[in-house]
Amino acid sequence: MRIGELARRAGVSIKAVRYYEQLGLIMPQRRQNGYRDYDDSHLRAVMEIRELTDSGISPGKAGPFIECLETGHEHSDECPASLATLRHSITELDRIITSLSARRDLLVRKLEAGAVRSFEGKSIPMTDFTTLPDDLPVPSDDGAADHLPGTAMPDLTLATSDGQQVNLGKLGQGRTIIYLYPLSGRPGVDLPEGWDAIPGARGCSTEACDFRDHHQELHEAGADRVFGMSSQHPDYQAELVERLRLPFAMLSDPDFGLADALRLPAFAAPGHERLYSRLTLVVRDGVIEHVFYPIFPPNTHAQQVLDWLHTHPASRSGSVPVALKLGNRSESSQ
CATH class of the missing domain: 3.40.30.10 (Glutaredoxin)
Structure with a gap:
């Protein structure tokens, strides 16, 4: 099949297919006229790369999964190398989550501290706390x-x-x-x-x-x-x-x-x-x-x-x- 058909059936762009080729993840045959020729194994590989990308594993780390398929395994995550890649990706996500959580906590503390300083020394009218708008909606008993x-x-x-x-x-x-x-x-x-x-x-x-x-x-x-x-x-x-x-x-x-x-x-x-x-x-x-x-x-x-x-x-x-x-x-x- 031609590259356009492969891209369409796999749900990716032609540019993505060419990128996978540059990474050595797929290697099509060349026809006599110079056009690339792809088969069902290439289609499966591209679809696998797309699914890995959707789960957070970049094409640059997809090699062990494609190699696992090429050795005859039904699933790409059945080989030691692909399992190791999964573990590494999870560890990296944990690190990112921890870092982002720490940054968020820091920003929250800065926001709260800044808000308090902005109102230090200023009297806050008690009416702010003891009165409510007249048109507030009344909650119903939903059981x-x-x-x-x-x-x-x-x-x-x-x-x-x-x-x-x-x-x-x-x-x-x-x-x-x-x-x-x-x-x-x-x-x-x-x-x-x-x-x-x-x-x-x-x-x-x-x-x-x-x-x-x-x-x-x-x-x-x-x-x-x-x-x-x-x-x-x-x-x-x-x-x-x-x-x-x-x-x-x-x-x-x-x-x-x-x-x-x-x-x-x-x-x-x-x-x-x-x-x-x-x-x-x-x-x-x-x-x-x-x-x-x-x-x-x-x-x-x-x-x-x-x-x-x-x-x-x-x-x-x-x-x-x-x-x-x-x-x-x-x-x-x-």
């Missing part, structure tokens, strides 16, 4: 948290904003309030595009301030511990705690370990493949006693939790009542 009441917390250790670690499966006796949120904004750092249009997304800082302002009351009503939690880095959480003067620590779950363990609802936003949906867990003696979901408006949610604690005092027996419904409609079996 994504119906399975949670009565579920034991997983044996999962998360970092906190104060440099400590908390095992969610060993929170201790009594009630723990964990309010989950997607992400908190920071002065000088833009929120994802269209953030206000996503139901339940806006209001993380207002929610944190509401838990701050009612923290003592929550404790007096029976909340032994209060944590905020998102997928943001502990350093980011630490800045939030300091800037908003929060009297409690924030948990960081960048790998979404709790979401995977409990099948928690999540959503995506520009620049974020996965974010926690706003949800609050009341954990008692290691078991989820009650769930608030969906949550709206977030800037008064701590008061909603406080009201629930007042109407559902912990029983002296220590038994955990299982919530029958969620959110504003919740009632307890006790």
